[in-house]
Amino acid sequence: MKKWIPVWVIAFLLMPVLVTAQDKENGDDADKYAELIKDAEFHEGFFNLYTTEDKMYLEVKEENLERDFLMNFEIAQGIGASGVFGGTMLNIFEGLLVNLEKHEGKIFLVQKPSRYTAEEGSAAERAVDLTFGSSILETAKVEATDEDGKMLINVYDWFVSDLSQVSQRVERAASNGNGPGRISFDKSRSYLSSVKSFPMNTEIEAKLSFRNQGNSAPRTVPDARYIPVSVHYSIAQLPEEPMSPRLADDRIGYFMTVHKDFTSDEESFFRRYVNKWRLECANEPDAEGLCDPKEPITYYIEPTVPVEYRQVMIDAINEFDRAFEAAGFRNGIEAKMLPEGADAEDIRYATLRWNVSDQSGYGAIGPSVVDPRTGEILDADILFEANMVQGWKNFYRTNVDPTTAVNELFEMSEDEATALRNGAEMASMADEIASQGTLLRSALIARGELAPDTPVPAEYVNQAMNRVTMHEVGHTLGLRHNFRSSADTPFDKLHDKDYTMENGLASSVMEYPGINIAPPGEDQGYFYSPSVGSYDLWVISYGYTPDDDRAAEIARQAAQPGHAYGPDEDARGSGALDPNVNTYDLSSDPMQWGMQRSDLVKNIWAELPDHVLADNVPYFEVTDAFTTLFSQYARAVAPAVKYIGGQYQYRDHKGDPDARAPFINVPKERQQAALDFLIEAAFAEDAFELPVGVYEQFGANRWNHWGVNNTYRGRIDFPLHESLVSFQSSILGQLVNPSRLSRIRDGEVKFGQQNMVTIPEMFGQITNAIWSEVWSAPGDNISSLRRDLQRAYIDGMSELVTDAPNGTPADARSVARMMLQDLHDRISRRLTPPYSFDAYTEAHLREVKVRIEKTLDAGLSLEN
Incomplete structure (x- = not known):
């Protein structure tokens, strides 16, 4: 009889073998x-x-x-x-x-x-x-x-x-x-x-x-x-204990970490947190309401930064002490040199670093590492491009031509908007600061305070570095751009050093300011804001106060003086309707500032070779100085466009103290003043009358090697007509932009037609100014510069009649047709003998007459 061995016995006997095999494995x-x-x-x-x-x-x-x-x-x-x-x-x-x-x-x-x-x-x-x-x-x-x-x-x-x-x-x-x-x-x-x-x-x-x-x-x-x-x-590593987040508020400019929280009571489910460092009290607030931080926000200057700028950067960082005191912290921020042996890549060190590039790409940039759960900033590395500083010192050069300067004020691609919303800088920032340095240098030479072969004063370079450092540190504290903040400073306070030390040349270091240059005979104030401004104190208080209830009350102070806010999307793109929200301007009256600045540039132009040419200086320096100053002229003139059909935009909530309406019409007299300024600065017969001797000394850059562009728009000599008409066309194009024309019509309904510069009024005044030579009998000869502008006018008006861009109101097309018909009739009368036009003028007027006829015929066929 066969005997069966129990399974458990077999398992027991095999166990040592299995354990041994496992141990071996x-x-x-x-x-x-x-x-x-x-x-x-x-x-x-x-x-x-x-x-x-x-x-x-x-x-x-x-x-x-x-x-x-x-x-x-x-x-x-x-x-x-x-x-x-x-x-x-x-x-x-x-x-x-x-x-x-x-x-x-x-x-x-x-x-x-x-x-x-x-x-x-x-x-x-x-x-x-x-x-x-x-x-x-x-x-x-x-x-x-x-x-x-x-x-x-x-x-x-x-x-x-x-x-x-x-x-x-x-x-x-x-x-x-x-x-x-x-x-x-x-x-x-x-x-x-x-x-x-x-x-x-x-x-x-x-x-x-x-x-x-x-x-x-x-x-x-x-x-x-x-x-x-x-x-x-x-x-x-992410913090073991997530930071208690601060909810964002649309009245205050912080970068945000945004979630869709599906347990939120909000209709859209969005929950928005400001991006900020963790800053907590180590003790109870004292009698002044200040506490010491458990850990201050500390920035380290890396050894790559040139020695001459290290203390400037440290002082700029420490300027934020005032803002953190307003938030309730004593010594909430500090700056040090990076310790010997420390590594900038260690997340425990937020650094300021130096960088080089062949072509300036950002000037300076302040990116941060953020906890995506709460918006807590964990690290920051601010970069400065060396060639940005080189451009501040003594070079007549610019990579921003006047047409770009105009269009940049209004236009912004979706990709650029996303980048700016996430902390990038406008591509023109570094070149603009260099261009502003050229303007300063030229103005000082014109006043006799500087020799032509002398660089701008070190005071300017240090103020520019201080301004850029504060701006980038602001980004790494969580702050967005604020292009409305310049409107907080009264025009007559721009050179009051006591006022601007306390409040800023703009109320925020997150502004892109124009350089502050005093007119001849006036005392010079700061070139750039020396410290943080009143808006910076307010916004830091909101984000960093330990008290959520206090933060909620702070947010309701949007209408208070010194708290003006307007980010990138309010300054440029389809939202660019407020004349107080601009890049590269100054003061509560951008139009008055623009008039003063454009006069300064024109006065420098009139004697430009004397300001530029020292012994052994090449003549192309005159050409480069002109184009650089032309970009500054364009920056000064272009903001006036926003007044026409413009509205002052506010972010106040219902019930805020002194709350304003969301949109307030720019008064008609201000719209008209802006149109008058634009006509004088861009379309008048004498807008660009310079002595012949100035144009004659526009030299050519004959360096010929890699890295050098030795032509101007493809030509060795300066393309004067092309450059001027390009600027004029860009101003004209922005005036007849479909959004602006639509806004004018809407404004007539919202605010009353009597309170607007209407489309017929604007078109009529522009037409009269551009065609002044033939507006009344018997007519005058037309210069070549004016003929180019008039052709640009015909191009623009013809497009409105025959192929208007999407969104153009039908009324604008009708008025454009009326302007062309009226102009055609006037030219026909001027060409009725006897007349005494030169050959250029006669040929020009005959061609324009035929072009208008073809446009009107084409427009009628499209309508039918």
């Missing part, structure tokens, strides 16, 4: 772990890393799994041109919320959808989890596990890759003007260049190459076939 794995890291360099920190020549092992502990952390990308080394600049973040304010997950023997790098949230433990949270999935960015198999359960994965390919999507920037840089360039990531020419790990962050840098399959690349690339870009990856 664990031992083998531990041995493999040790073998993999035997000759590797160890980087201990937030994540432990082991690097060899072609591998990078990441040590993953069980406690690391499914624990959220932050990942950011920036360009560590760019190409110094075309938007690919070293030190610029690829995801400003949009750090990736990521974690590591383990599945099927692999580790996954997972990005979570941080914008969509719900209250923890709620039914809505389950719905959010069901709806919004995570993205798997990278994977790696577990290579080995040691006795303590630590896993080793090779993440070399995670970072020597296009994980950051920097290729999108490179594609734009390699464009030939007909869409993005054709580039591909070239792994064979890419490698890891730096690995560092600190207690709170791990920093990895990779030198990447992109193969260029086209024939276009910036000149800064040594070999256009292979475009090099270094990408810096920051992996940072």
